Amino acid sequence: MDLKTLRINGSRLQGTLEEMARIGATPGGGVQRLTLSDEDKQARDLFVKWLEELDLEINIDEMGNIFGRRSGKNNSLPPVMSGSHIDSQPRGGRFDGILGVMGPLEVLRTLHENKIETERPIIIVDWTNEEGSRFAPAMVASGVWAGALERDWAYDRTDINGKRFEDELIRIGYKKDGPCQKFPVHCYYEYHIEQGPMLERQGKIIGAPKGILCLHWYDIYLTGEANQVGPTPMEGRHDALCAAAEMILKVNSLPDRMGGNLVATVGEIQNNPNSRNIIPDKVHFTVDIRSWDDDLALKAWDLLRSDIETIASRRGCPVKIEETWRVEHSPFDEKLVQRILDTSDALGYPNLHMVSGAGHDASYMNQVCPTAMIFVPSIDGRSHVEVENTTWEDCEAGANVLLHAILQSANESSANID
Ligand code: HGY
Ligand code: MN
Ligand code: MN
DSSP states (O other): OOGGGOOOOHHHHHHHHHHHHTTTBOTTSOBOOOTTSHHHHHHHHHHHHHHHHTTOEEEEBTTOOEEEEEOOSOTTSOOEEEEEOOOOOTTBOSSTTTHHHHHHHHHHHHHHHTTOOOSSOEEEEEOSOSSOSSSSSSSHHHHHHTTSSOHHHHHTOBOTTOOBHHHHHHHTTOOOSBOOOOOOOSEEEEEEEOOSSHHHHTTOSEEEEEEEOEEEEEEEEEEOOOOBTTTSOSTTOOOHHHHHHHHHHHHHTHHHHHTSSEEEEOOOEEEESOOTTBOOOEEEEEEEEEESOHHHHHHHHHHHHHHHHHHHHHTTOOEEEEEEEEEOOEEOOHHHHHHHHHHHHHHTOOEEEEEEOSOOTHHHHTTTSOEEEEEEOOGGGOOSSTTOOOOHHHHHHHHHHHHHHHHHHHTOOSSSOO
């Protein structure tokens, strides 16, 4: 058969995405499949069942990463790999992550039913805990696999209720024996929604990011002095929430003060005792700083850190700062990115060379092998929300690009990307 005419089955891809969206479905039309939750387990079990139907060799490792391997004609060659994450944000969307797992699944189903053999083996992967919302940081399991993070450090991470990562992994039955260690991979493709407004604004269907911003995460813990709000004079209070409020505005003004392309956000806060008639004495909040320029992000943190220390001492609220996680910016393999653009052109999909502001497991895969991503538009640029949406036509288009990028890579015998 002329492989050029091969296309994925768009309605079957839609069916798998709709079936996955029913797992952890939220009233607002999104999903909640927090890492290592019962919903994550349910979706993983379904994914494994679908892999079994394709006679793939299934391996699950000690971080719960799920690999499905399709043999090639020459199994001594390093495989082509493609995957993403099944876990979601709280009240997240029906496409973030899962499209990057259902997309390669649809590719493998298409190759399977057309009995197409490739030179190289192909591996599909679901990475545990990409989101980092329940257990910080993000991309922790691809980070351990890539050798960038320590497994036991990840195992000891706890959620807001003090539950340990490892215990939850065991509870859902996905802590297996396979070592979470990198092995040779020819190249890695990750298919994702674009999580921004660029593609839609420019009327493009396919995005090919040149890479991913650096992500730096910090945790700030403030201690004040609780007291009755009525009789306690304003003068001399040690109000941890007011200290946090001043600091949060310093985070928000950081990009302007740094004058560069940088984003800085406080997304999570806990305030205790959180009673309207007690002055707060314990506050925790998170800081997320991202930039294409790692040094700019580090300089921004230096400035913010001194802001935090100044405010904390002026308000008499001792502060504990945790430098929780940093992953450098990830410039992808230019030839592989070009392959995405050329394949999109060949398939007639308008495309855009861009940057990814969202983090992905591809950040760590980029430290192991040539890596590239395929984006399709998020309607109104919205993601990490229940209204996250992408048209089925665009989902199909992106999966066709993924199909042909994987075919090209899986049929190149030389170690170099042609
Ligand atoms: O934080 C991110 O950008 C990703 O969704 N984990
Ligand atoms: Mn994602
Ligand atoms: Mn996400």
